[in-house]
Amino acid sequence: xxxxxxxxxxxxxxxxxxxxxxxxxxxxxxxxxxxxxxxxxxxxxxxxxxxxxxxxxxxxxxxxxxxxxxxxxxxxxxxxxxxxxxxxxxxxxxxxxxxxxxxxxxxxxxxxxxxxxxxxxxxxxxxxxxxxxxxxxxxxxxxxxxxxxxxxxxxxxxxxxxxxxxxxxxxxxxxxxxxxxxxxxxxxxxxxxxxxxxxxxxxxxxxxxxxxxxxxxxxxxxxxxxxxxxxxxxxxxxxxxxxxxxxxxxxxxxxxxxxxxxxxxxxxxxxxxxxxxxxxxxxxxxxxxxxxxxxxxxxxxxxxxxxxxxxxxxxxxxxxxxxxxxxxxxxxxxxxxxxxxxxxxxxxxxxxxxxxxxxxxxxxxxxxxxxxxxxxxxxxxxxxxxxxxxxxxxxxxxxxxxxxxxxxxxxxxxxxxxxxxxxxxxxxxxxx
Amino acid sequence: xxxxxxxxxxxxxxxxxxxxxxxxxxxxxxxxxxxxxxxxxxxxxxxxxxxxxxxxxxxxxxxxxxxxxxxxxxxxxxxxxxxxxxxxxxxxxxxxxxxxxxxxxxxxxxxxxxxxxxxxxxxxxxxxxxxxxxxxxxxxxxxxxxxxxxxxxxxxxxxxxxxxxxxxxxxxxxxxxxxxxxxxxxxxxxxxxxxxxxxxxxxxxxxxxxxxxxxxxxxxxxxxxxxxxxxxxxxxxxxxxxxxxxxxxxxxxxxxxxxxxxxxxxxxxxxxxxxxxxxxxxxxxxxxxxxxxxxxxxxxxxxxxxxxxxxxxxxxxxxxxxxxxxxxxxxxxxxxxxxxxxxxxxxxxxxxxxxxxxxxxxxxxxxxxxxxxxxxxxxxxxxxxxxxxxxxxxxxxxxxxxxxxxxxxxxxxxxxxxxxxxxxxxxxxxxx
Numbered sequence: 001x002x003x004x005x006x007x008x009x010x011x012x013x014x015x016x017x018x019x020x021x022x023x024x025x026x027x028x029x030x031x032x033x034x035x036x037x038x039x040x041x042x043x044x045x046x047x048x049x050x051x052x053x054x055x056x057x058x059x060x061x062x063x064x065x066x067x068x069x070x071x072x073x074x075x076x077x078x079x080x081x082x083x084x085x086x087x088x089x090x091x092x093x094x095x096x097x098x099x100x101x102x103x104x105x106x107x108x109x110x111x112x113x114x115x116x117x118x119x120x121x122x123x124x125x126x127x128x129x130x131x132x133x134x135x136x137x138x139x140x141x142x143x144x145x146x147x148x149x150x151x152x153x154x155x156x157x158x159x160x161x162x163x164x165x166x167x168x169x170x171x172x173x174x175x176x177x178x179x180x181x182x183x184x185x186x187x188x189x190x191x192x193x194x195x196x197x198x199x200x201x202x203x204x205x206x207x208x209x210x211x212x213x214x215x216x217x218x219x220x221x222x223x224x225x226x227x228x229x230x231x232x233x234x235x236x237x238x239x240x241x242x243x244x245x246x247x248x249x250x251x252x253x254x255x256x257x258x259x260x261x262x263x264x265x266x267x268x269x270x271x272x273x274x275x276x277x278x279x280x281x282x283x284x285x286x287x288x289x290x291x292x293x294x295x296x297x298x299x300x301x302x303x304x305x306x307x308x309x310x311x312x313x314x315x316x317x318x319x320x321x322x323x324x325x326x327x328x329x330x331x332x333x334x335x336x337x338x339x340x341x342x343x344x345x346x347x348x349x350x351x352x353x354x355x356x357x358x359x360x361x362x363x364x365x366x367x368x369x370x371x372x373x374x375x376x377x378x379x380x381x382x383x384x385x386x387x388x389x390x391x392x393x394x395x396x397x398x399x400x401x402x403x404x405x406x407x408x409x410x411x412x413x414x415x416x417x418x419x420x421x422x423x424x425x426x427x428x429x430x431x432x
Numbered sequence: 433x434x435x436x437x438x439x440x441x442x443x444x445x446x447x448x449x450x451x452x453x454x455x456x457x458x459x460x461x462x463x464x465x466x467x468x469x470x471x472x473x474x475x476x477x478x479x480x481x482x483x484x485x486x487x488x489x490x491x492x493x494x495x496x497x498x499x500x501x502x503x504x505x506x507x508x509x510x511x512x513x514x515x516x517x518x519x520x521x522x523x524x525x526x527x528x529x530x531x532x533x534x535x536x537x538x539x540x541x542x543x544x545x546x547x548x549x550x551x552x553x554x555x556x557x558x559x560x561x562x563x564x565x566x567x568x569x570x571x572x573x574x575x576x577x578x579x580x581x582x583x584x585x586x587x588x589x590x591x592x593x594x595x596x597x598x599x600x601x602x603x604x605x606x607x608x609x610x611x612x613x614x615x616x617x618x619x620x621x622x623x624x625x626x627x628x629x630x631x632x633x634x635x636x637x638x639x640x641x642x643x644x645x646x647x648x649x650x651x652x653x654x655x656x657x658x659x660x661x662x663x664x665x666x667x668x669x670x671x672x673x674x675x676x677x678x679x680x681x682x683x684x685x686x687x688x689x690x691x692x693x694x695x696x697x698x699x700x701x702x703x704x705x706x707x708x709x710x711x712x713x714x715x716x717x718x719x720x721x722x723x724x725x726x727x728x729x730x731x732x733x734x735x736x737x738x739x740x741x742x743x744x745x746x747x748x749x750x751x752x753x754x755x756x757x758x759x760x761x762x763x764x765x766x767x768x769x770x771x772x773x774x775x776x777x778x779x780x781x782x783x784x785x786x787x788x789x790x791x792x793x794x795x796x797x798x799x800x801x802x803x804x805x806x807x808x809x810x811x812x813x814x815x816x817x818x819x820x821x822x823x824x825x826x827x828x829x830x831x832x833x834x835x836x837x838x839x840x841x842x843x844x845x846x847x848x849x850x851x852x853x854x855x856x857x858x859x860x861x862x863x864x
Contacts, residue, residue, distance in 0.1 A: 074761035110803070273747075305803070312741070319707040330505055374499065375502065380503060
């Protein structure tokens with residue numbers, strides 16, 4: 001039982017914020033919210049001077065890339081990829097991906113993210129890290145079509161093997177998604193195969209769409225169509241597609257997303273840092289009924305996994321680009337990081353809010369921290385979360401009712417061991 | 433003595449980053465840097481697993497407004513000021529300003545800012561808070577010309593009274609600046625009076641310039657001149673002027689700043705949040721030789737005082753608006769928050785870097801925090817500070833050799849007492 005929280009930001013349909021309220025957790029789910037009486041059998045966590053929020057949902061990252069944090073910054077996208085990131089990725093082993101994912105898990109736990117969507121290689125190893133970290137992960141193997149037919153078949157086998165692996169893990173916190181990397185790295189056949197597999201397995205297609213102007217230019221040149229129009233024409237768009245970035249969309253492409261039920265993982269920090277240019281048309285997406293979540297993207301282009309940082313940036317970038325301070329208000333932004341994030345992964349009935357019956361993925365922030373003083377009234381708590389808080393104000397992180405961090409102490413991850421593993425991996429990957 | 437820092441980011445002229453190095457402090461100054469042997473008399477602070485940087489310099493804020501944090505967000509600038517902020521400010525007492533400034537001091541200490549430039553009312557009370565907090569402040573009373581002649585004289589008397597107060601405090605950490613609020617709130621006479629006083633007292637003129645398009649439009653309409661051209665014509669521009677914001681400048685106005693030696697306090701978070709629009713022409717300022725520092729602006733429009741947040745935003749907003757990821761690189765941005773900030777307040781010989789003879793204003797960050805793992809090599813430490821770090825990674829803050837926070841414990845400020853003071857002030861200011 002989480003007793004006597006100063007505030008509970010429920011993110012329920014009425015977006016209620018409760019004062020001096022408690023939550024009872026039973027069997028990994030939220031059993032009661034509000035004026036809850038402690039029972040003799042309850043284990044009680046005192047939550048005075050804390051605000052309880054739903055665990056944050058990071059809808060787009062590449063967790064193992066935490067190993068590359070800070071390795072190469074302030075570069076043109078092409079230089080960054082071709083000279084820095086790809087050469088490293090060629091040398092990555094499964095063990096390294098495991099170590100990087102554990103470090104990422106440590107940072108997410110520290111900063112209040114309880115669920116994330118990932119795409120990378122060596123995903124069995126990422127799944128192992130998620131299993132150990134206690135976090136919730138939607139994991140996809142990143143499919144890139146190689147030039148040869150055999151290669152394409154091999155990529156499919158990797159995905160199917162990973163699906164089998166996830167199924168056999170039987171860990172309810174770990175789920176499988178199909179991960180065709182992008183329309184410019186996967187041919188029509190692979191894209192449709194991915195969609196079919198997602199339908200068969202009742203899961204998501206996790207894909208990068210229209211991150212750069214270059215991608216749109218390439219499609220206009222080669223396919224005589226905008227990327228989204230092309231994807232529509234081949235029959236790829238549907239409500240299983242989670243489209244990361246989606247920066248360079250026209251209004252009509254946004255409307256097509258709305259019509260087909262496509263969801264978007266908006267990654268403002270990464271887009272700004274890599275200077276994708278422009279601004280993702282998020283207000284137009286809302287207007288078109290597109291569910292929009294937030295993602296940090298990989299820590300090589302952010303350089304962190306702090307969703308509070310991403311929330312603030314999301315609010316500010318849209319105000320700035322529209323010259324309108326009322327756009328992307330705090331409530332809309334918190335929605336993206338919680339209930340709308342849940343909607344993006346098709347789990348809004350289970351995740352994303354503090355409501356009876358939902359999974360107990362919960363986060364507490366410490367209101368004694370100076371940057372969270374004062375809190376003026378119920379209506380401003382959400383504003384404080386988006387504009388004033390940072391991930392290090394989180395002091396307790398809970399997934400499925402399990403305590404992953406309490407009073408800033410990690411409960412199941414061994415910080416020192418993870419750090420040592422990262423040190424060894426980096427030394428092997430990047431000899432000095 | 434700060435012994436065995438993993439890294440020291442010196443910010444000296446060669447921007448050296450030292451590995452496994454130490455610093456000896458004597459009488460408030462840095463006496464030795466590098467391979468320093470501990471002497472028997474030395475008090476030693478073990479700095480293993482820490483990075484030492486110069487204390488950050490916040491070149492523009494309104495500290496007492498920490499009371500208003502989160503009170504009114506997502507509003508048009510005019511609504512925000514007229515309906516929310518100004519009515520509150522009319523009711524502010526000196527005691528409230530003192531409480532707000534103490535809270536701001538607590539947050540700056542927590543997040544590694546050691547020196548700041550302030551403009552507000554009741555500045556004697558702000559000075560009292562700075563005195564108690566142990567921080568370094570450059571303080572100015574915000575002069576706004578009232579409609580009547582007597583009022584103008586009264587404003588000048590406030591400034592002179594505050595000057596006398598600061599002089600009598602004889603606290604070397606507290607210095608006086610003249611604070612004409614802005615060209616649109618102060619007439620020519622007040623502006624020139626301010627400049628003359630600054631020259632006589634050998635100090636700064638702290639002023640807001642060209643924060644909004646509206647200000648430029650007003651000057652073009654009323655004075656038939658751009659703001660900076662007008663200020664030049666009346667003979668106001670000189671190397672004592674610290675111009676906050678300076679968002680809406682033409683290239684020729686930027687060049688005029690360069691020619692006259694004007695310095696700029698760039699406030700990216702506040703500008704984005706209030707949707708000032710556009711992007712401050714910082715790269716053009718660098719080209720014109722204008723010293724540019726960073727400011728958070730007041731916590732009512734940020735909503736915090738974390739200079740790490742401001743550094744990241746500064747790097748990202750320029751990359752994003754120029755579509756160029758190489759602009760505003762990590763080193764340039766850290767410079768703004770340290771040595772260039774010192775240059776903005778005319779104290780580059782004393783502050784802003786870890787060098788022998790400078791004041792011991794120093795900050796340590798904890799490298800065990802997951803978001804600061806791994807650090808790849810000497811060249812990437814600066815990148816990690818700008819893109820990965822946040823203010824809560826700071827674990828030790830030192831001003832003039834005095835420990836203000838050690839291992840995240842405040843040494844001289846009483847967090848609980850400050851919080852209670854803020855609670856009382858807010859209750860009085862904003863009855864529920």
